Amino acid sequence: MKGQLGELEDAVMTRVWRWNRPVTVREVLEDLQRDRSIAYTTVMTVMDKVHQKGWLRRELEGRAFRYSPVSTRADYAATLMREAWARSDSPQAAVVSFVAMMSPQQREAFDSALRTIEVREGTPGEK
Structure with missing residues (x-):
């Protein structure tokens, strides 16, 4: 895609x-x-x-x-974000800027998503 x-x-x-x-x-x-x-x-x-x-x-x-x-709207949005991130010469700075632009609700959703990933993959350091 x-x-x-x-x-x-x-x-x-x-x-x-x-x-x-x-x-x-x-x-x-x-x-x-x-x-x-x-x-x-x-x-x-x-x-x-x-x-x-x-x-x-x-x-x-x-x-x-x-x-x-073929996939969901969420997958489409994630693909756009990944493509934008790939174009950055400083991925860390891009993520910091992206998170800084988020509304409180978006940041809460972002934090929740990170927690979901951590649960799926196990707590940090247990891999």
Whole structure:
């Protein structure tokens, strides 16, 4: 899986993640048309691009593909953070700056995530 999703790609993936089941281009199109005027071919092209990026898998059912997510929105967010961190010439400074920008709720979630990882891996020094 690679690459940041563009605005329309994200709108498509938001629906696929929310529905969490195989979907057709037509279903996504009809839902998107509630908010904007958009053509079937545009949605089909966008879903193909997201498939090429590795965020969607597809299976042919009759004459149409059914698309389903390869991973979760949380995995997508983590991938973006990892890619941004990899571009930093000072990963430690990047993490410090990132944590400093967090709201108290985000920092609490971050601390909770670190505790979860520690429990999974055992307490520090026990590996």
